[in-house]
Amino acid sequence: MSDTAILADDLRKTFKDVVAVDHISLAVPRGSVLGLLGVNGAGKTTMVRMLTTVLKPTSGKGLVNGFDIMHQQQAVRRSIGLAGQYAAVDENLTGRENLVLVGRLNHQAKAVARTRAAELLDQFRLTDAADRPVRTYSGGMRRRLDLGAALVTHPPILFLDEPTTGLDPSSRLDLWGVIEGLVSDGTTVLLTTQYLEEADRLADNIVVIDGGLVVAEGTAKQLKSRLGDTVIEFEFHSPADAAHAAEVLGSVTSAGTIVRVVMSEGPETLRQALDRLAAAALVPGHVALREPTLDDVFLTLTGSNSGDPS
Amino acid sequence: MSSTAPTFPAISTKPGVGLVWALRDTQAMMWRNLTMLRRVPQLLVFAIVQPLIFVFMFRYVFGGAINSVPGVPYVDYLMPGIFVQTVTFGAINTAVGLAEDKNKGLLERLKSLPMSRSAVLGGRVLADTARDIVIVVLMLTIGFLVGFHTHTSVLKVTGGVALMVLFGFAICWIFAVIGLSVSNGEAAQAAAFPLLAPLTFASNAFVPTKSMPHWLAYWADRQPLSITVRGVRALMLGTEPTSYVWGSIIWSLAITAVLAPIAVRRFRNS
Numbered sequence: 199m200s201d202t203a204i205l206a207d208d209l210r211k212t213f214k215d216v217v218a219v220d221h222i223s224l225a226v227p228r229g230s231v232l233g234l235l236g237v238n239g240a241g242k243t244t245m246v247r248m249l250t251t252v253l254k255p256t257s258g259k260g261l262v263n264g265f266d267i268m269h270q271q272q273a274v275r276r277s278i279g280l281a282g283q284y285a286a287v288d289e290n291l292t293g294r295e296n297l298v299l300v301g302r303l304n305h306q307a308k309a310v311a312r313t314r315a316a317e318l319l320d321q322f323r324l325t326d327a328a329d330r331p332v333r334t335y336s337g338g339m340r341r342r343l344d345l346g347a348a349l350v351t352h353p354p355i356l357f358l359d360e361p362t363t364g365l366d367p368s369s370r371l372d373l374w375g376v377i378e379g380l381v382s383d384g385t386t387v388l389l390t391t392q393y394l395e396e397a398d399r400l401a402d403n404i405v406v407i408d409g410g411l412v413v414a415e416g417t418a419k420q421l422k423s424r425l426g427d428t429v430i431e432f433e434f435h436s437p438a439d440a441a442h443a444a445e446v447l448g449s450v451t452s453a454g455t456i457v458r459v460v461m462s463e464g465p466e467t468l469r470q471a472l473d474r475l476a477a478a479a480l481v482p483g484h485v486a487l488r489e490p491t492l493d494d495v496f497l498t499l500t501g502s503n504s505g506d507p508s
Numbered sequence: 509m510s511s512t513a514p515t516f517p518a519i520s521t522k523p524g525v526g527l528v529w530a531l532r533d534t535q536a537m538m539w540r541n542l543t544m545l546r547r548v549p550q551l552l553v554f555a556i557v558q559p560l561i562f563v564f565m566f567r568y569v570f571g572g573a574i575n576s577v578p579g580v581p582y583v584d585y586l587m588p589g590i591f592v593q594t595v596t597f598g599a600i601n602t603a604v605g606l607a608e609d610k611n612k613g614l615l616e617r618l619k620s621l622p623m624s625r626s627a628v629l630g631g632r633v634l635a636d637t638a639r640d641i642v643i644v645v646l647m648l649t650i651g652f653l654v655g656f657h658t659h660t661s662v663l664k665v666t667g668g669v670a671l672m673v674l675f676g677f678a679i680c681w682i683f684a685v686i687g688l689s690v691s692n693g694e695a696a697q698a699a700a701f702p703l704l705a706p707l708t709f710a711s712n713a714f715v716p717t718k719s720m721p722h723w724l725a726y727w728a729d730r731q732p733l734s735i736t737v738r739g740v741r742a743l744m745l746g747t748e749p750t751s752y753v754w755g756s757i758i759w760s761l762a763i764t765a766v767l768a769p770i771a772v773r774r775f776r777n778s
Binding site (some may be wrong): 247251254272276282286289290302320347349 | 529532533536537540543545549612613614616617619620621622623627693777
């Protein structure tokens with residue numbers, strides 16, 4: 199067995215005139231977690247759909263568990279689990295029935311499918327709700343069931359497409375714990391997210407994509423260190439002031455009234471920034487110096503906000 | 509690295525494909541699609557509300573004024589039309605079901621499984637055909653209650669049921685294509701009606717075509733639903749030549765032969 203679980207070599211997907219994925223290559227070592235980070239429309243979901251054989255690439259090559267995503271699709275499908283952003287479970291079936299159905303469609307014997315369903319329901323704390331229609335489940339319960347459905351066959355490779363989008367904070371923490379548990383058991387995970395915090399916590403390596411291209415990759419630490427040691431954060435009283443300040447400082451605004459500047463020249467950066475603001479008669483309401491976050495990386499790389507609500 | 513994996517390892521060809529697995533997958537999907545009906549049988553009642561209204565309207569409201577039906581009482585003429593209309597409208601279920609599965613991301617999950625590709629659509633269409641059979645039997649019972657009489661043998665009447673169910677099956681494939689082409693159930697419903705209206709109303713299902721203007725009668729005499737209704741009348745009443753039975757079978761097979769591959773291709777590429 200190779201030690202690369204997922205390999206994308208120059209994958210490209212176009213829909214008519216729209217380029218969804220424009221030449222993306224990546225490699226995920228066995229047993230590691232790759233965070234694929236990008237805003238909506240960056241091409242994350244299209245990448246997952248190609249690597250899970252749901253969608254045919256326009257060009258390029260992909261290997262999952264050593265199998266070709268174009269020519270060995272059934273073998274790829276037998277190696278993976280996919281949990282999407284929609285919690286793709288049947289609302290009219292019970293939780294148990296959903297898991298048994300997925301087991302049956304994976305060609306498990308009935309008894310095996312039933313036993314596995316019971317195990318997963320137990321593992322995801324859904325045993326009490328197991329025989330209720332999924333319609334009655336909360337959002338967090340649906341996501342747990344969806345993740346359970348992806349794990350029916352104990353797949354060595356797991357694709358999680360925005361697994362926590364739309365979840366409340368406690369359900370999100372809960373799901374993170376579950377994913378960490380799987381990783382510690384040796385599962386390889388490709389995770390897409392627009393939450394930097396999520397990538398920071400779960401991913402060994404991060405690939406940032408924007409407009410269908412890779413704009414940066416590395417560990418969270420490496421990506422942050424690109425920005426130097428410190429970020430200066432100016433907070434203004436109005437979005438208009440912030441926008442003006444961003445222009446003066448050659449930066450972009452974030453969360454409406456915040457302008458960030460990377461301290462690339464040490465304290466000199468701060469002095470210059472204050473001088474420029476003073477010259478433009480702008481007075482920040484609050485100034486903070488802090489460690490760079492992935493959010494700063496993202497902002498710098500893509501020039502847009504990540505959509506992270508934090 | 510992966511160059512060590514053979515190009516076509518046994519695992520990729522052995523368990524996942526083959527007719528037996530395709531049938532088992534289809535059965536699993538059919539079971540899933542019928543769960544709703546098993547769990548909420550009241551849905552069947554809703555499914556026959558519309559045909560009941562038509563029975564009421566044509567049997568009791570317009571029926572007295574319609575006196576140009578040759579050979580048989582109007583209720584006997586009407587009911588085969590109602591039956592065929594019912595299975596035709598029932599096919600909307602296929603479009604709505606598939607569109608909703610697509611909308612909820614379920615089709616994507618199914619596509620990532622090592623299951624038979626044709627089982628997703630096959631399971632849907634067969635489930636809707638099974639539902640059609642139940643509904644036709646219900647409607648037949650209602651027909652007898654409002655004075656419908658068959659004029660042939662039990663065998664031929666059963667053949668009439670089979671003929672309309674086959675037609676319903678064929679129409680389901682048209683609606684499978686529609687369901688896969690729209691984004692959600694409501695859109696599927698909206699897209700269905702413009703197709704159903706010319707089929708069911710511009711037909712001989714309720715009244716003979718000879719009172720229609722020429723251009724309309726031209727269509728109404730030749731379109732597949734009319735031919736199927738005549739085929740069912742041939743089998744249940746004996747008032748039409750049996751050539752319409754064959755005509756209907758050919759139409760149903762032709763529609764399926766053309767539309768099913770289109771639906772499967774659309775499913776693979778969606």
